Amino acid sequence: DVKVTQSSRYLVKRTGEKVFLECVQDMDHENMFWYRQDPGLGLRLIYFSYDVKMKEKGDIPEGYSVSREKKERFSLILESASTNQTSMYLCASSLRGQGQAFFGQGTRLTVV
Amino acid sequence: QKEVEQNSGPLSVPEGAIASLNCTYSDRGSQSFFWYRQYSGKSPELIMSIYSNGDKEDGRFTAQLNKASQYVSLLIRDSQPSDSATYLCAVSEDDSWGKLQFGAGTQVVVTP
Numbered sequence: 001d002v003k004v005t006q007s008s009r010y011l012v013k014r015t016g017e018k019v020f021l022e023c024v025q026d027m028d029h030e031n032m033f034w035y036r037q038d039p040g041l042g043l044r045l046i047y048f049s050y051d052v053k054m055k056e057k058g059d060i061p062e063g064y065s066v067s068r069e070k071k072e073r074f075s076l077i078l079e080s081a082s083t084n085q086t087s088m089y090l091c092a093s094s095l096r097g098q099g100q101a102f103f104g105q106g107t108r109l110t111v112v
Numbered sequence: 113q114k115e116v117e118q119n120s121g122p123l124s125v126p127e128g129a130i131a132s133l134n135c136t137y138s139d140r141g142s143q144s145f146f147w148y149r150q151y152s153g154k155s156p157e158l159i160m161s162i163y164s165n166g167d168k169e170d171g172r173f174t175a176q177l178n179k180a181s182q183y184v185s186l187l188i189r190d191s192q193p194s195d196s197a198t199y200l201c202a203v204s205e206d207d208s209w210g211k212l213q214f215g216a217g218t219q220v221v222v223t224p
Contacts, residue, residue: 031210033210033211033212035214040120040216041216042116042200042214042215042216042217043156043200043212043214044214045211045212045213048210048211050210058211090155090156094210095210096210098210099143099144099146099161099204099210099212100144100146100158100161101158101202101210101212102158103155103156103157104155105154105155106154106155
């Protein structure tokens with residue numbers, strides 16, 4: 001069964017903290033993605049990776065960075081958390097050549 | 113900026129009726145089209161994919177694609193209360209990288 005696992009369901013962090021969100025997939029997918037979802041705005045792509053150590057900016061990369069040291073793991077880093085980064089963060093993966101993406105359960109991050 | 117547009121709803125549908133959801137997209141180069149269902153507080157799950165013009169049926173769901181009109185739709189027949197969710201339209205330009213552009217979603221409420 002397809003499995004994308006995010007390390008936390010809920011996180012509360014303070015402004016200025018460095019925050020790590022972890023995502024692991026067990027499907028040997030080449031592509032991995034980080035989206036954020038906000039009411040009325042839908043899902044917006046932050047970063048994606050199509051191979052180990054490869055990364056590309058999405059539509060809203062400012063304030064974020066990513067790391068992909070292993071094929072199965074894709075990390076999202078908030079260098080200095082701000083209140084406007086309070087959101088639902090969704091990790092997804094897909095097989096190269098197939099557009100359909102599978103999502104993790106989401107991390108609801110609150111920055112106070 | 114590539115855009116995917118959906119009516120936000122809520123779309124109220126009596127139990128047993130047909131729910132009709134619409135989606136338009138701006139990028140003529142789009143190749144793959146997906147419908148995701150998202151229950152409140154949960155992550156999106158793929159319910160339909162369509163790649164060529166015409167209709168595609170899967171159980172109670174039918175996806176329709178018209179690339180000339182840049183329009184994709186989802187019909188839900190015999191709507192059930194368990195179909196109450198937000199439905200996200202997603203469009204991919206390039207399946208190699210699998211980047212998806214999402215609409216903001218249409219909320220469907222099935223009333224008994």
